[in-house]
Amino acid sequence: MVVTSLHWHVVCLVILCLCLCGFGHALYPAMYVLGASQLDAGNNNYLVTPIKVNFHPYGIDFPGGEATGRFSNGDIITDYLAKHVGLEASPKPYLSPSFNTNKTTEFLKGGLCIAFSKQVDYFNETVEAIAKQIGPRETYKHISKSFIVINIGNNDILVYNGVGFSSIILNGTPPDQYVDQLISSLQPLLKNIYNLGGRKFVIIGAGAQGCLPVLRARQATGDCIEDANYLSRLFNQRLASLMQDLQSSLGGLKYSFFNPYPAFVELNNNRGTNGFTEVKVACCGAGNLNGTIPCNRTTIPCSNRTNHVFWDGVHNTQAVAKVYMNIAFQGSAPYVYPINVKQLSD
Ligand SMILES: *[C@@H]1O[C@H](CO)[C@@H](O)[C@H](O)[C@H]1NC(C)=O
Ligand SMILES: *[C@@H]1O[C@H](CO)[C@@H](O)[C@H](O)[C@H]1NC(C)=O
Ligand SMILES: *[C@@H]1O[C@H](CO)[C@@H](O)[C@H](O)[C@H]1NC(C)=O
Ligand SMILES: *[C@@H]1O[C@H](CO)[C@@H](O)[C@H](O)[C@H]1NC(C)=O
Ligand SMILES: *[C@@H]1O[C@H](CO)[C@@H](O)[C@H](O)[C@H]1NC(C)=O
Secondary structure, X not given: OOOOOHHHHOOOOEOOEOOOOEEOXXXXXXXXXXXXXXXXXXXXXXXXXOOOOOOOOOOOOOHHHOOOXXXXXXXXXXHHHHHHOOOOOOOEEOOOOOOOOOOHHHHHOOOOOOOHHHHHHHHHHHHHHHHHHHHHHHHHHHHHHOEEEEEOOHHHHHHHOOOOOHHHHOOOOOHHXXXXXXXXXXXXXXXXXXXXXXXXXXXXXXXXXXXXXXXXXXXXXXXXXXXXXXXXXXXXXXXXXXXXXXXXXXXXXXXXXXXXXXXXXXXXXXXXXXXXXXOOOOOOEXXXXXXXXXXXXXXXXXXXXXXXXXXXXXXXXXXXXXXHHHHHHHOOOOOEEEOOHHHHHO
16 A cells, blocks of 8 residues: 555645646647646646635635635746746646646546646646647657646655545655655656656755644644654655756756755744745634634635745745745755756756
8 A cells, every 4th residue: 555555645635735737838838737736727626626725715816816726825836937937828727628638537537636647647648649730859849848847745745744645654654765655656757757858847846844834733832843844855855866866867858956945944044034924824724823724715814915924724825936936947056956947948
């Protein structure tokens, strides 16, 4: 069970989040997004799942206050990333009916989340569909110039810490072994993406998960849970070295690794940095640190969303997404390395 379930929960669903993908619209260049809820532009709307965010107050700061299915009060990181690299539109959710492809039926049967391996299959199908239209040569040109954006690990770390499907996988697997399993299940999938033409990767690592309101709320002191943070650090280290290995073994592969962990530490340790005076309490939610009862239709969120790091118990505010993607685009180590996204696009 431990091993076979890994592929599935690499990006799997936890209390507030879904693990989904969106695919770019423009043919050249595009942004293909695979990963967790932090990057979901609304696939969850097309899944049969209790985890929905297609209601107010989600999207309260989105144009028109529309709840698009983004796990945020407004834009998410891929919206900002798309703007930075000059794409006209943000990535659309792959499962949206506005896509000609008809992939929805399978999930409408009751799937809760799209495993990362399944997302790679979708990517494969997309590449094949493009190749049918414009031929393999042009397709390769397009894919190899496009950004492959991947955000992974956050949910697995939450799962390990008992948020979500803890009963499925917790068999006393030690943290190092757990992270090793995650990384070794990712490796062949990243290679597949490369084999399909992916060359420019934007990898978004794990945040300081022990500092999410949903976990902090468990401590009487409200302190971060160090075990979860340890797992995040370990995961980021291993993921960064996996990318380094892939770069040296797979010709032409380039990547930017954005590490949200030190970025959060900066906001947390220097309260008020970039205006973020509330680094602990979620804007929308209830209970201890607003992290024990999820944000729901009846919740009246905090009034100032630009000074909050967390929108709900698990997800950042749009304000944080914006700051993070400014750093990913033009910053440097320890936040983004070996090159930033601007250098990746050159
Ligand atoms: C997708 O497939 C389902 C059932 O197989 C069908 O009812 C639906 O009309 C299809 N949608 C599109 C856009 O082709
Ligand atoms: C893509 O899918 C085809 C089947 O349609 C399969 O033969 C091929 O191995 C897949 N490619 C990758 C890189 O997964
Ligand atoms: C909200 O917070 C920001 C950042 O701390 C601050 O600049 C702004 O004045 C606040 N807005 C209101 C209406 O209090
Ligand atoms: C919705 O949130 C409110 C607090 O904003 C809480 O009192 C209520 O219990 C929540 N409802 C559900 C169904 O969780
Ligand atoms: C906690 O959540 C409530 C909504 O349930 C919100 O009104 C309040 O402002 C939040 N507290 C903070 C400090 O953000």
